[in-house]
Amino acid sequence: MKIKNPRTGQYYYEIFPPTFEELKTKTKSMREAQEDWKESGIEHRIKALQDWKVVVEEHKEKLIDALCMDTGRKWETVLEVDLVALSIDRWSKISREFFATTERKTSSIPFLEIEQGYEPYSLVGVISPWNFPLLLSLIDTIPALLAGCAVVVKPSEITPRFIEVLQKTINQVPGLLGILNYIEGGGETGADLCKLTDIICFTGSTETGKKVYQAACNNFIPVFLELGGKDAVIVTETADIERATSAVLWGSVANAGQSCLSIERIYVHRNVYHSFLSRLVGKANLLKLAHPTMDSGQIGPIISEKQVIIIDNQLEDAFKKGAVLTAGSRKCEELNGGFYCRPTILTNVTHDMKVMTEETFGPILPVMAYTTVEEAIEFANKTQYGLSGAVFAGTEEEAMKIARKMKCEAVSINDAVLTAVMHEGEKNSFKMSGIGGTRMGPSAIKRFVKQKAYLINSQGVKDSW
């Protein structure tokens, strides 16, 4: 399986997916290793992950190099690698607290007591996407490991180069041997994984998510899906326009818009529409493509060639239906074999355009005016997705009133894409954006264990016939 470099369009790497039989052998031995891992206790597991953290830190440069070649962009990559340590620390704390709460309790019935137990699933499968290859491969993996599961991870075949580097760091931690494995492969390997694991965690497109749900159903296992989004922002007439334009731009074009939680629809009150738009255009025009070097600008290449086609198709559809190009360009640009998309602001947009209904995954900012708050909320909810959203208003009270009516799992108030940085809240995707328990907050650990109750008659013979 040959892999392209997104900055040059050239094949530059090759991966060799395991056969089903090879995967079967590997997962079998992982299940055996998990027996000890499960019994080892939470402190042992925290120690193993802390050891890994140190090794990852030592190999930081190599990891960044591999990820940069995979994704063609730099600062998001550095962030991804830096977040590994924070994530391990955060989940260590949460899981320690979680497993501390197993003490015995009396019940409401005389002589009957209860003790809560946990049986981790033996083997968790993680299938992760190409937009944040390292970060999103770990988001479910770390809590699953701490819960006592073995984890096999299949990152996207579009950005696989970091796998070898990361697996080497894993192999240097004796405690993780046979417990955590990264494997290379495409859709077929992902399908194989669904047949060999006890839970599947999938992050990616809604289209593929449906297939993963079907595979889990066939195998009668639980599934956790985090899928597409079409996040809306609502800017009221009382909002701080300076602040709103900066945050919205950031939320739309970071990682060249290749983020499930990036802002893809902007609804602005009619009375501030023009001042908002002119400032947004001014700020957008200051941004530069990260070409010829990764440090040349803020906007890296579109990582997946398929995505270039989707973006161009949506733009073409929008212009055909009357959208006006207010900043950016009419289509992605090819530079030295890579494809780039400038921050592109569209006005005169309508809800029959693909760019207003389908996930774009690019730095496209369609801006639409609204007249009443009710209308804005209706617009924002006019989507099959329900991932996140944002509201900007003069007071928090005004913003919260709107946010409470938005049909999505998280709303940033007077800021954008805070879901990327705040991990404390529990949330569940709405509509076609996902299925399954929260992946954030303490309850996230529960996804990876079967809870078990010990019901104890501590005294006396039961009064029965």
Add this chain to the structure above:
Amino acid sequence: MKIKNPRTGQYYYEIFPPTFEELKTKTKSMREAQEDWKESGIEHRIKALQDWKVVVEEHKEKLIDALCMDTGRKWETVLEVDLVALSIDRWSKISREFFATTERKTSSIPFLEIEQGYEPYSLVGVISPWNFPLLLSLIDTIPALLAGCAVVVKPSEITPRFIEVLQKTINQVPGLLGILNYIEGGGETGADLCKLTDIICFTGSTETGKKVYQAACNNFIPVFLELGGKDAVIVTETADIERATSAVLWGSVANAGQSCLSIERIYVHRNVYHSFLSRLVGKANLLKLAHPTMDSGQIGPIISEKQVIIIDNQLEDAFKKGAVLTAGSRKCEELNGGFYCRPTILTNVTHDMKVMTEETFGPILPVMAYTTVEEAIEFANKTQYGLSGAVFAGTEEEAMKIARKMKCEAVSINDAVLTAVMHEGEKNSFKMSGIGGTRMGPSAIKRFVKQKAYLINSQGVKDSW
């Protein structure tokens, strides 16, 4: 659709399932009614259910009559009706506490705060079985209502007579109008329901559970399945045999064994096998069939004719493979058109008999001797199911050591089927016994809401470009 009376084998009742179009109209108006229900707040919803509790109590006799005709047995029916009030009170308390925890919190990041919100699913579908028609139709319904959902319930077509009586009690509570509806119908109506609701809760056989999972997958909605069991009890040589035999017998033959959590396999240490067996046989032989009247004995009729065939088939298979009849009878007995199964103790059983591997759902007690604790645990876990189990031992410590190794969601210690009476523990079915979050304990409420996080930048402009 004609319905038989299990005590006479005669058709005695008819149900008229709604067409898909009728169901579509009904569920549409329920979704509209749910908008107010959701907004009304937890105290309003508790009040509505408390009002309903009073009305149900007033119609207790009629409800018991209908259920007795449906199921052919009495004292379990009285218990079912009595438990309605307890269940409403318990969930009122749990949900009040749950919704009280929405206060705003600071996060670990300066200026960023978080508030937890909840958006109930609009319409929950409940598909419930015939063994405890009232109780199991409410087990998910009450928490779902309190969470703010509308609920449509389709009880089994085998025991539908209580539906009309119960719906009349619902209609007398203004607060529940359009929010809770019971509908008549069989498998086809259940399939329709999966197309029209936002979550499906199913209690029933593993075979049907797989179909429900597929239907939920087709509709891309979450599913909660509580399915079959093949519960094992382990009796060690230190156990109190007097106590163990009473509890095991109770756990096996209550409701004529028609309970997912009834004991269906009995593993006894070789050294106490004979004393256990003789006492068990002695006690079993004291039990009487509830014939000619419901008060004539403890063992009611087998409710479903299909189940009679399954039980007879398992017994035939067991005898063919060498099982010895030690108490009870070789097959179900037909009495005045109804079918009854005496408490039937089998010895000389092996794990290649259906009665040791497939769910029986009848008062059959296969008893097998074991030599070591390891062997007993291996035997107990030798099943595709993982619902519950029990251990009897001289000390709790000894029992807990064994219980921790049993692969099932709940283990009773020195007692049997405590899951039927203790609702505090959180638990998740193992293996083919189910899928989805716990239906007991505070987390059960979470199944019916999408958690939503409000992420608030309370101060200052974000430091971005």
